[in-house]
Amino acid sequence: MSNWNGNWESFARDAELAAKERLNEVDRISESNQWKVIKAFQKHRVSDFHFNSSTGYGYNDRGREVLDEVYAEVFGAESAIVRPHFVSGTHTIGIALFGVLRPGDEIVFVTGKPYDTLHKVLGHPGDGTGSLADWGVGFTFVPLLGNGQVDWEGVKAAVTPRTKVFAIQRSRGYDWRPSFTIQDIEEMVGKLRSIKDDAVIFADNCYGEFTEEREPTEIGVDLIAGSLIKNPGGGIAASGGYIAGRRDLVELAAYRLTAPGIGGEVGAMLGTTRSIYQGLYLAPLLVGQAVKGSVFAASAFERLGFETHPTWNDPRTDLIQAIRFRSAEHLITFVQAVQRAAAVDSHVVPEPWDMPGYENPVIMAAGTFIQGGSLELSADAPIREPYIAFMQGGLTYAHVKLAVRQVIEDMHSRNLL
Template structure:
C-alpha cells in the first residue's frame, strides 16, 4: 500500500493523534526558535564567511575554516573549545577519544547511567571478561541515590560518565535538568572528577546542552542531530579546552592534537548542517511525539509517552515478538526514499552482542538524523525509531507501518 493511501485509510487515527499532541508540538516550535537563535548568533559572533568553506589538503595546517568550526561548536554547545572532525568514524569513536584522552593508568571510570551502549561496552573492554579500564557503574536514570553515589565515587574515580540517551536499554532518557542534578551531586563528592556526557541523539532537543549545566566534555556524532542529514561522516567533542586537546591527541597523536587534520569537501556541509540542525531536530521530535501518541492509542507500551519531556529524538515501542519487529522494520524500509526495495533482516553487527535489524533507507549510511528504526533481536522486542528530515515523511512512514502491521497481525485489535 502506498504511503498516501495508508494515511487516508487510517486518517482517523492520525487526526486524533495530531489533535492530542498539538500543544506539545507548539512547545517544540518554541524550543526550535530558541535554538535557532542561539546558532544564528554564534555564526554572526564568529563572523563565518565563505572562506570558511574552502578545502584544505595534506596535513591541514592553518585551516582557518576548521578552526572556526571548532569555535562555532564550542560556542553553540557551551564549551571552551571544540573538536569537529571527519576522521571520527562514529559517535563511539568520539566518546572513546574523550575518555581515553583523559583517563590515566590506575584511574577509574564510573558510569551513572548503567551499562553503556553496546559499542562503547566493547571500546571499554566490558564484554571480554577483563576490563580495559577500572570501571564501576550504577543506574541513576530514574533518580538520584545518595547512598549509591557515595559507594561508587571512590577517591580513585577520575571520570564520571553519563549517557544521555537510552541506547537499547529499557531506561528513560535523561533531560538536561537530570544531568545538572547528577553533576551537582558529583561535584559535592568528587570536585576534581571529569564529567563526560555522551550527547548522541540529544543535541537541540532542549534549550540547553550538558556543558551549559557543568559537564566537562560532551561528545557525539555528526550523522546524528548536529549534522541535520547533510554531514556524511564525523564526530565532535566540546568542553574544557585542556580536555578537548587531550581528546585531539587521542584522535591524532600526542603533540599533534587539534592543529592538524585535512578537511576536504566537508566543511560547508558541516556548517550548513549545524545551522539547519535546530529545525531538523524539531521535525524529528514532532514525528516521534506523533508516533508515541499513535501507538499508545492502539494499546502498545511506548517510551517516552507523547506528553513526557524528551531528552533525545528516540521513540521506543514495545512490540512483544520478533515477527512484529521484523515486519515493523521492513515497513519503515519500504517507506524510505533510498533502498525502499530492500528487505532488512537481522544480522550480526560489529560492536553488538545480539543480532540487529536496521531499517535505514537513508541518504547517508546509518544516519539517524534521517528517519530510521532498529532493534536488537531480544526480549521484549522493542523497536527504536529516531530521526526524520521532515515531519511529513515521518507521518507517511508511520501510516505505512500501521497498515503493514494491521494487515499482517490485525495490529489494531491487539
C-alpha cells in the first residue's frame, strides 16, 4: 500500500528518519575507509611528481609503480596492477582469469551463473572467439540454493582434479539475491580451502569496494579484480581497472595484459595518473554517498509498497539496489525517470534495446560524466519477468534523492502508484 501523500518534503523526511541508523553506519564506514586510503598514500610517500605522465613504453614511471603499491596496501594484497588500459570490469576479470588458467584447467563458479557480460568470455568449445572454452578451459556454475546461499554439496560434486580456480561474484548482478558480505566471503574461503586447498580463489569485486571496512583480499581471497569507472575510480578516473592479490597471480595477469616477460614493467599512463590517484582518494566518500542513496531509495520505495532487495535496514556490501515492480510499464517509467533526473543527457529518453553481451532487451539510464561510470547514478533492467530494476551509484546523496523524487512524480502522473 502506497504512503505517497503528494508532499515530497514530508515523505522524504519520514523515509530518511526511518533509515537514520543505517545512514549513520554508512558514514562511519566511509570515514574509516577514507583514513585507510590516506594512510596508504602517506606510507608510500605519494608526491606531486608521481602525477607526471609517461609516453611510449612507459619505462621508469615511478608514479605508476607507486600507484600499484598504494592499491596493494589499500586492498591488503601482496601486489596490484592498476591501469587505464583495462577497458571495463569484464575485460579486467577476463585478463585475471586468462592469466591464471591454462588449457585443461577448470573454473568453478560457486555463486551461480556469473554476470551476463562474462558469458562470452567463458564461451563454448570451438567457438573461434578465443574464449576460455575455446582455449580448452572448462567451467561449471553451481546454482545457489533457494535462500541465496552457496550449495556446498553442489560445489563438492563439481570439483575435479582439473579444478584450478574457484570464482565468487560478490555483487548480485541481475539476480534477486543477497550480495555476499565480507563475512560471507570469509566463510566461503574457509570451506573452499577444505575442499581443494591448492585452488586459486578469485572474487569479482565490482561494485563492492569501500562499502565495508575490509576487502576480499584481506580475508583470504587470492585474487580480485574491479573497474575504475565503478567504486575505486571515485567518479574521476576516465577508464581503467585493477587486479590485486597474491604476487605470483598478479604477475600472471600482467603478462596477459601486456606480454610474457614484460608484464607490469611498462605501460604509458598517458596523462591519467593524477585522476586515478585522486579518484582513489575520493572513492570512500563518494561510495558512501552512493550507498546512502541506495538506503534512502529502499526506504522510500518500501513506503510506496514495492519490494526492495536489500531492504533499507539490510547490511550493505555493494552499490546495487534492486526494486521489484509489478509491470514492464513500472520498470520503464522508473528507468526513464532516473534519466530525467540526470545532470548530463537529462533530455534523452532511454528505450529497451538489444545490448551486446546481454540475453534480453535492456533499458539503461546513464546520464554520466564518464561513459558507463557506475559510481555515478545509473539504472538498468532487463525487460523480463519478474520486473526488477537495478539502481546503482550517485556521486552525491542529494542527486539520488532527486532521482527518487522524479520517479515518484512520474509514476504518480501515470497512475502507477
